Amino acid sequence: MYTIVNTIVKKEWDMNFYTARDLRTSSRSIWEELGASGEAVITNNGKPAAVIIGVQDQDPEALLRAVRQARAMLAFNDMRARAQQKGGMTEEEILDEIFDYRLEKKGK
Numbered sequence: 001m002y003t004i005v006n007t008i009v010k011k012e013w014d015m016n017f018y019t020a021r022d023l024r025t026s027s028r029s030i031w032e033e034l035g036a037s038g039e040a041v042i043t044n045n046g047k048p049a050a051v052i053i054g055v056q057d058q059d060p061e062a063l064l065r066a067v068r069q070a071r072a073m074l075a076f077n078d079m080r081a082r083a084q085q086k087g088g089m090t091e092e093e094i095l096d097e098i099f100d101y102r103l104e105k106k107g108k
Contacts, residue, residue: 016040020049075101 016037018030023042034040034054042050055063079097083089089097 017048018042020044 014037016033016039018026018040020042023030030040030052034052035056038054038056040052041048042052053063053067079094079101082097083094
């Protein structure tokens with residue numbers, strides 16, 4: 001369920017969504033809202049494109065390491081789910097998946 005408040009779109013879990021245009025034209029209000037909520041999603045052409053996370057008093061490097069760790073865990077869980085759908089994977093298939101994932105990330 002989404003509700004629209006000005007150009008801010010809020011989902012049930014109270015995440016703020018802004019368009020790329022909002023970021024250019026209303027950046028001050030976005031920064032103010034980011035200070036209050038701590039996070040926001042930026043959309044481009046109607047699709048999530050980026051997540052902005054407020055650092056506040058945290059160590060930015062530690063926060064970035066935690067985000068990277070969470071991304072790795074999500075990728076691992078995705079590979080595990082695909083493996084279960086296939087009925088399991090050989091060691092070679094697992095290594096191929098890891099290799100493909102790394103290539104995909106380098107290309108982005």
